[in-house]
Amino acid sequence: MKLYLLIITVFLISCSSTTNKNNTTESNCTEMHKLQKLIYEVINLPEFQQYYSIQKVIGQNHLVIAKNDMVNDSINLNKFELPVLFILKEEIETQKIKAYLEFKELKIKGDSASVYFRYDIQGVGCKIIFSLHDCNWKIENVDLWEN
Numbered sequence: 272m273k274l275y276l277l278i279i280t281v282f283l284i285s286c287s288s289t290t291n292k293n294n295t296t297e298s299n300c301t302e303m304h305k306l307q308k309l310i311y312e313v314i315n316l317p318e319f320q321q322y323y324s325i326q327k328v329i330g331q332n333h334l335v336i337a338k339n340d341m342v343n344d345s346i347n348l349n350k351f352e353l354p355v356l357f358i359l360k361e362e363i364e365t366q367k368i369k370a371y372l373e374f375k376e377l378k379i380k381g382d383s384a385s386v387y388f389r390y391d392i393q394g395v396g397c398k399i400i401f402s403l404h405d406c407n408w409k410i411e412n413v414d415l416w417e418n
Contacts, residue, residue, distance in 0.1 A: 299406060304406070306342075309401065325370055329392075334370075360373070370390070383400070396418065399413050
């Protein structure tokens with residue numbers, strides 16, 4: 272009988288522990304967390320890395336992202352071992368910043384996301400479709416072009 276109770280107790284503790292882990296994962300996956308992880312995936316997209324070479328050529332150390340309704344400076348990311356700067360488009364023009372990434376579309380709906388961005392200094396556009404798995408974005412489709 273004691274062995275039976277011990278087995279039931281261990282089983283209940285195990286189930287409780289698993290439930291708590293799942294709840295923790297879900298609670299850590301807030302909308303802001305999803306957005307930050309999504310932008311991280313975009314700026315680290317393997318197909319896009321070659322275009323950042325212009326940064327060194329023009330002497331611009333920080334990656335700049337144009338602030339708009341979709342992205343703002345409450346997101347903390349690093350690129351090139353420096354903080355990513357989120358700057359209003361008017362300030363980008365005033366400061367004569369040449370290399371910046373601009374999100375034209377960024378939609379998160381449930382466990383999927385679609386992103387369209389431009390990196391005009393290199394004449395690059397990109398559309399990406401993502402799906403969310405365990406609070407991590409997985410690329411489903413990438414369409415990157417130069418024009």
